[in-house]
Every structure is written in C-alpha cells, then in structure tokens.
Amino acid sequence: MVNVKELSEQVSASGRRAGGRQARLVQRSAPVAAFPGLVRKIPVYELVPEEAVELIHQESLKILEEVGIDFRDDEAAGMWRRAGADVRGHRVRIDRALLMQLVSTIPSEFTLNARNPARSVRIGGQNSVFVPMYGAPYVRDLDNQRRYGSLADLNNFHKLAYLSPALHSSSSIICEPMEIPVPRRHLHIIDSAIRHSDKPFMGIVTARERAEDTLAMAKLVFGDAFVNDNPVMVSITNCNSPLVWDATMLDALKVYARHNQPVILAPFALCGASTSASSVGAVAQVNAEALAGLAFTQLVRPGSPQIYGQFMVAVDMKSGAPMGGTTEAAQMMYLMGALARKYRLPWRTSGFHVGSKLNDAQAGYEANMLMHAAILSGAHYIWHAAGWLEAGLVCGYSKFVTDAEQCEGWYRYAGGLSFDDFKEAMAAVREVGPGGHFLGTQHTLDHFERAFFAPKLMDFSSFEQWSAEGENDMDARGRARAKALLAGYEAPALDPGVAESLDDFIARRERELPDSVR
Amino acid sequence: MVNVKELSEQVSASGRRAGGRQARLVQRSAPVAAFPGLVRKIPVYELVPEEAVELIHQESLKILEEVGIDFRDDEAAGMWRRAGADVRGHRVRIDRALLMQLVSTIPSEFTLNARNPARSVRIGGQNSVFVPMYGAPYVRDLDNQRRYGSLADLNNFHKLAYLSPALHSSSSIICEPMEIPVPRRHLHIIDSAIRHSDKPFMGIVTARERAEDTLAMAKLVFGDAFVNDNPVMVSITNCNSPLVWDATMLDALKVYARHNQPVILAPFALCGASTSASSVGAVAQVNAEALAGLAFTQLVRPGSPQIYGQFMVAVDMKSGAPMGGTTEAAQMMYLMGALARKYRLPWRTSGFHVGSKLNDAQAGYEANMLMHAAILSGAHYIWHAAGWLEAGLVCGYSKFVTDAEQCEGWYRYAGGLSFDDFKEAMAAVREVGPGGHFLGTQHTLDHFERAFFAPKLMDFSSFEQWSAEGENDMDARGRARAKALLAGYEAPALDPGVAESLDDFIARRERELPDSVR
Helix, strand or coil: CCCHHHHHHHHHHHCCCCCHHHHHHHCCCCCCCCCCCEECCCCCCCCCCHHHHHHHHHHHHHHHHHHCEEECCHHHHHHHHHHCCEEECCEEECCHHHHHHHHCCCCCEEEECCCCHHHCEEEECCEEEECCCCCECEEECCCCCEEECCHHHHHHHHHHHHHCCCCCCCCCCCECCCCCCHHHHHHHHHHHHHHHCCCCEECCCCCHHHHHHHHHHHHHHHCHHHHHHCCCEEEEECCECCCEECHHHHHHHHHHHHCCCCEEECCEEEECCCCCCCHHHHHHHHHHHHHHHHHHHHHHCCCCCCEEECEEEEECCCCCCECCCCHHHHHHHHHHHHHHHHHCCCEEEECCCCCCCCCEHHHHHHHHHHHHHHHHCCCCEEECCCCEEHHHCEEEHHHHHHHHHHHHHHHHHHCCCCCCCHHHHHHHHHHHCCCCCCCCCHHHHHHCCCCCCCCCCCCCCCHHHHHHCCCCCHHHHHHHHHHHHHHCCCCCCCCHHHHHHHHHHHHHHHHHCCCCCC | CCCHHHHHHHHHHHCCCCCHHHHHHHCCCCCCCCCCCEECCCCCCCCCCHHHHHHHHHHHHHHHHHHCEEECCHHHHHHHHHHCCEEECCEEECCHHHHHHHHCCCCCEEEECCCCHHHCEEEECCEEEECCCCCECEEECCCCCEEECCHHHHHHHHHHHHHCCCCCCCCCCCECCCCCCHHHHHHHHHHHHHHHCCCCEECCCCCHHHHHHHHHHHHHHHCHHHHHHCCCEEEEECCECCCEECHHHHHHHHHHHHCCCCEEECCEEEECCCCCCCHHHHHHHHHHHHHHHHHHHHHHCCCCCCEEECEEEEECCCCCCECCCCHHHHHHHHHHHHHHHHHCCCEEEECCCCCCCCCEHHHHHHHHHHHHHHHHCCCCEEECCCCEEHHHCEEEHHHHHHHHHHHHHHHHHHCCCCCCCHHHHHHHHHHHCCCCCCCCCHHHHHHCCCCCCCCCCCCCCCHHHHHHCCCCCHHHHHHHHHHHHHHCCCCCCCCHHHHHHHHHHHHHHHHHCCCCCC
16 A cells, blocks of 8 residues: 655655754754664563463463353354353353464464564564553643644654654554544544654544444555454453443454454553552452453464553552553553563553652653563563653643653663673773773764663753753653644545545444444 | 660650641651561562673673772872782773672661661662762752752751651752751761661762761761761762762772761763763663772771662753653663673662753653662662752752652552452452452452552542642642641650750861861
C-alpha cells in the first residue's frame, strides 16, 4: 500500500518546515526521526527465585482448576465445553494440561505491521516497544486546564506520537473525542491514528461491530488478505477481576483473534479491592485470569499471536483510590515478567502510569519507579509510556512530551553500555594524566555527541540562566515543547486512494450508525 | 553515654506534643519512629557480565601501574614509598599486588555507632542505610525562595532527619550555615547534628584541625576510648579527577583513618570533563582513583573500615553543565556496585541527586531513575537520599521530606516481597470467587494496613477533592509537611553533662579560632 521511498519523497516535496523560534525547540530534520523497535541488550532482573515463580504458577493453576473462571458469553462457554473444560453455566474450570497446551501454541514473537513498513516492529523475545497511553476522557491541555478530550486533542496526540522518535505506536484512544457520539466515535479514532501517524496503532474493543469496523478500516490501508493473517494492530481486553471475562471483551477478542490480530489479555487489577491485599496473591490471581484468556484465544484461532499482560495498581487502603507508581506496583511487575518468560510469551506492562493530577514531582517519582521496573523486567509492550495522569482519567500534553523524551533515555538504557571505544577511552586517560581535563582530547571530540543522554526538557543550566528564562518548571517547559512540536508538524504521506476510501467508509458507517448510544 | 530506656523516659517526660491541624499531618507517636538499618532481601542486578567487570578492573590496575596517581602531600608520598610503590615527587605508581593486598584488609562490614545505640547501623553486606544530602550553600526554603543557608536551616534539616523514619543518619553539612565564619563553622555544624538528632552523623573534612575538632566533639559524646577504635561518623574525601588526591583531603583522611573512623573514597566525577566521554572509561578511571585512596587508608591504619564509592554525573556536552539522574548515571552505578562486590567492600552511591532547580517533575524523574539503580545495585551507603536539588547547590525543604518519604517505600522494596500470607491470600480468592470483591474478607481486614505502601505526600484522592483542597502540587504539599513536622519537633534527650561539655568546647575553640578565613 505504501512504501518508504515514496513516503520520504512525498514528505520532502511537501516543503512545509518549522521556522524561527519553533525550529530551535524542535530541531528535527525530514523525514521525521523514529527509532527502530528496541532490541534489549541488558539482562532482566529476577526479583524472586525460580521456585517462587513456580509456586505462584501452581497457585494460578489451582484457582482455574478448583474455583474456575467465568466466561460470560454462551459461544465462549460452548467453545470451552467442546475443548474439554468443565463448564457449568458460564463458570469454566480448566485443567492444567488443557490450559498449558493451549497457551503453548501462542508465538513467542511476532511482527506488528505499520502502514509505513519502516515503522513495523517486533514484539517479544529481546524486542520491546514504547506505546502511548489509552482511554483518557479528560486532557490537561496546552494551557494546563483540565477539560474533556476532543477530536482536535486526539489528532494532536497522534501527531505527537508520530513526532516522538522513541514511541513505536500511535495507540488509538489516547483521549476520548467526547463530542462525537459513542456509536460513531471509533471511526474517527482509528481514522485519526491512521492519518496523523504512520506507526502501528491499536484496535477498538467496546463492541463487536466496532472491532469489525476497525478491521475494515485497516483493510483499506493494508489490503484484505494482509489483514486476515498479519498483525496490524494490538487491542486490549481487560479481565474483570476477580475471575470474569465479560461478553463485550470476549466479542472483541473473537473478532481480532479470528483475524490473527493480537490481543492483550490483561486483568485490570486494583490490588486490595479486586484482588487480595497481598502482592503475591494478586499476581497469582491475575496470572490465572490472563492464562485463561490467552488459552481461549487459541480456541478461537490456534497459533494466533497474543500478549500476556497485567495492569496492577495497589489501592490506597484508607481511601480506596487507585495509586500509581508505588513500591508494590514495581515489585509485581517483576513477577509478571518472570511468569511471562516461564510461558515464553510476549508481555505487556505499563511504563509511566501515575496517580498524580499534574506533571509534577509526584508524577516523576511515580513514573520512573515503574519504567525502571518495566525495562529491567523485560516487558515487550510498554504501554502508557506517554501522557498518563490521574490514574488514566487524564492525558496531559506536557506529560506526553516529557514521557516521550524520557523514553529516549530508556531506549538507550535498554540498549546496554557500549564497550566499543573502551580502549580509546583508556588511551585518553593516559594522554590527559593526573590533574588534566578531557574536553580537548580526540576521544572526547569523537564521542562528544553521543556519549551521554542529555534530555532537552530537563534543565541543567545555571540558576541565573534558568531565572532569566522565566524560572519555568518541567511542566511549563513540556507545554512549550508540545506547542512547538505541533506547530511544526507535517502529516506523513497517505495514498490519496486510501484516504478517499477511508472517507467513504466513514461516511457510509455514519449513515448506518445511530448518533447516540442505543 | 546514653541509653535507650533513659532516652524514651526523657522523651515521654518532656510532654510537648503536636496538636490540632499539625497532628493530623504528622501523626507520629512518641518515641519518634525510626526504621532499623535496612537489611536487603532482594538480589542485586548485574548490568554486565563478570568478564566485563574484570575487564574494567584490569584497566583500572593498568592506569595505577602505568600512569600512576598523584598524592599531593609529602607525608602520603613518603608512606607510599616506604610501602614499596614507585614514587616520583607526588606521582605514585602502585603495582597490582601491593594495591590489592592493601585493599583486602578493609572490612566488608562494620557498625556505625549512633549516640542513641538503637540508631546504630551496620554498613556493608546486606546492610544499607539512607543518608541525607551534604554540602549545599543554598536552600529552597519553606516559602519556596532560594537563598543562602543559615544555622537555623541546618538545625531544621537535622530535625527533619531525626523525624524521618527511613533516614538512618543526620549527615552533617546538609546546608552551609553561611552566616558563621568558615574557620568556626564546623563546630556549629557538628553541634547541630548531635543536638537535634540521635542518629549517626558525618565528619568535617575541609581542614586537618576541623577533622580533629570533630573527633574531639565526638569524644565528648561517646568517650575518648570508644572514638579511638569504633566508627561513630562517616566522612567524605573526594578525589580530584583525574587522578589527584590533594593535601586537604589526605589530611582529613589521615586524621579519621588513624581513629578507625571510616572515610568514603569517592571520586567526584563530571563524566566527559574530568573523565573521558565514555561511561565504561569513566568507571575504570574512577575505580582506579577509589582503589588508590582505599589502599592508602590501609597504610594509615591497617584494617580500618572504609567505604568504596563514586559520585558520577554526566556533563551535558553542549553546555558543560553537570546533569543528574540520567541514563548513564544509573548504568555507571550498576558497574560500581559490581566492582564493590568484587572487592568485598562497603560502597556508597547517591540516591536522589538531581539537576532540577525545583521539586518538580524533572526532580522526580531524575530521583527515581537513580534510587531504583541504587537499590538494585546493592549500595550500602545511599547518600544524598534527601533534599538534593540543583546539582547539590541547593537543599530544598520540600524535596527533603518528599525524598524522606520515598525512602520509606524503597526501604520496603529492598526488604523484598512477602510470601508469608500467600496461602491465606489464595484462600481469600476461593472465598470471594468470580465477580466478587475483597474489601470485606478476613484476609483483607488482617492485612489492610501493611499490604501496600501508601505515601502520604502523593495525592491519590479524587480530582474534586484535590481541587477543593487547593490543587496543591507535590512541591506545595512537601512544604506544608515540612512546616508541620518542624512545628511538632521535640529534641531527643542529651545528657546535660555532655551538652555542657560541648558548649564549653565550642566556646574555647571560638576563642582560639579566627573569625574569618586566614
């Protein structure tokens, strides 16, 4: 459908460029910089020994065998019955042999295709990606106001995803375009993701027909045959903890899995409320829920790629409110990573999700508590890696660009330390000797630019200079950067025939679909 | 000198308590809560394989053999000559056998004694401590103004260190009391640390006689004989990278090591300026510098406890300014940890040091980038764990209490995950079953309070509640908490005889010492 050479020619031909003050802040060159998928070159961190991971695994199996799990969908229950599970109503008890046999057919790695093939990425094994947040009804806008999200905001976030080199996906519902009626909203969400970025995106799961529309739109971009077999989007189905897969999620799951489109099977756990008040207990339960969902995908289409996952935040046991980047959230992430490796599955976690209302110190402490764990636990699909505020209720412009830049640092981090120039570096020590300095050595001149990551949104200037520039905190600098990036944005090329067919599809479906929730 | 029972009786007898609004924020009970030294129960993270650590080690040895290192002090150079090193002027070349033999006599662990024995801590092995920052000329005060530090500020920070349960030390020069003439300043710094807290503190290193005064004051508290053999303070000597140990640092080092008082041998490396523009090269150089300093301590007093260490920040290669919590700073920390383990040495790193001017998002991202690495790299003396802003130029009140609370979370984190109630937790899953919730189960009621860390300075309340309370960011909440803590502060008991002898000592030394720099 699209090819890289054509694309970059079209981008070059468009001729619009950011100038003056904005150019200084943005400093990008055409075509837009984008890092390839991250290939992890550092070891994983194992928080607990293998026996502890095995113990958790065993407890998860027992839950599925003894308590069972609800699949609240007649078709799904029937599929389980035919597969040999013990099914009573919607309660499904799955013995460990059946469960693990099904899970074993899920590939350890797969390619997620983008409409620009240069932006396609591998998921699984040593390959990881950073993906922006999803699902915020509110935004914290360019003037630091909290308000409902709009289609214009969503367009903006897709533009920022496109412009952020370390983000490997455009997500989809970064914020909800609240002015569009719910039955038609999905059309404009997917359309925005496709038009404003050329990176992989995410599917819609709120109803069977919306999932089908998403696939139909993907087919206009990638071609029918391609979408029937090749992953072009990732979708999320959350288990309702404890131990319920509901019909809406299962409907979307079936649509996507039948097309070989990967789904994240991620219990959304508020630990202490929808799980027990125990980190290890919560992990064992969430693992059982995820395994049951994963196994079900293989009843739908054996061998289809899927993503193991978790979203686990602890509940503040005094107020009942979900927290974000706290101690146990990071610890549980390491356990989920160990379990994913045990099952040889690609897995998803969340990178920069926080409870903070603002892009303030709380957000920063929470964010890097979690991202450090996401990186060291070997997560493959590092979601909510840009924008997330207020337990997911809000996507912040400043938070988005702050996170996106921090992802650049984490990308380097996971790429490992370079020993390539070690000999030269030691030669420089000999050359400089006691009491000298290294600023003028050939080694420094050669390695000046790439030796150390220098995030531009972090201010390391003198107090005097920072004062003269208005004493802006990182939140204010982030908003300025988001504005500058958006002002300099140019859309990636899209085949005019594809664009027209998307327009036609949306127009037709808008005629067919109601303009309010039925 | 002091004992716990007496202390708590005295504290109880003092009868002053925080009330009303402040009590709600502070919620502490007498005696003041203090966590014992952290016993790490999680594995360390090894960023690179053992061969890579060995390679760095070998390059460090070569530097000391071939290039050598300056000990710019005649006595020190003479001691090296007598030990068998190749000494020309102040340039000392140390062969690997001599170097490693000397380093091998440093104990792997030691006890750092506090004037309140209940606050004494172990350093090394599985034992780690959190220590507040050191050395700021400026403070960011309770009204968020940046100004010179004063003795009143220093007193306040020592009070906050005392009141923070996860801080294991009072440091010493948290901020400089700028109004006190430099030749007399050390007396009031140490006096403040001793009077306002009962935790271990840090020595003064800016001149030989100031180190001697520090020891003299310690002797008034602990007794002469005790201080001649038992660690009661930790002091810092920075190598001037590259490869220079200067006379001032060596003077202090000799005073302390002769008394068996541990010194941190920590090159202060601005990577890219005082080291090569290579993370691995910087580590090899800093390691050589630290090893040479450590070996020298064993010429002064064989078997004396010492602390291996590093302070490494990358320089922004565009502006030349030091950065804080960036990618490579964390990566280098893991290498230093691996080297420390190779040498079986207690080691120091920095936890929450940042370049940010404010307690804002930048500070948070920087801080937890580093603390996560400090914890997982197995650091024993986790310094700059409270207060640090602006590359160490500023100690912030809000940052101090924010960091101190975050240390509580990291203390839990390093304590590992509990499997103790795993069976009960799984029984709760059986009890609740699919579609239920856990809030009323006996397990939840039993584990409600301690299951998940809920930092009070992080706001997880609803947007509406947070709005109604003034939309305060974490920086503002931190300042409010610092004010409340200080308002509720009560001094730990100090033997009146000791207090009087300290007064007398200071009065005498003030008569003897000039009131301006000579």
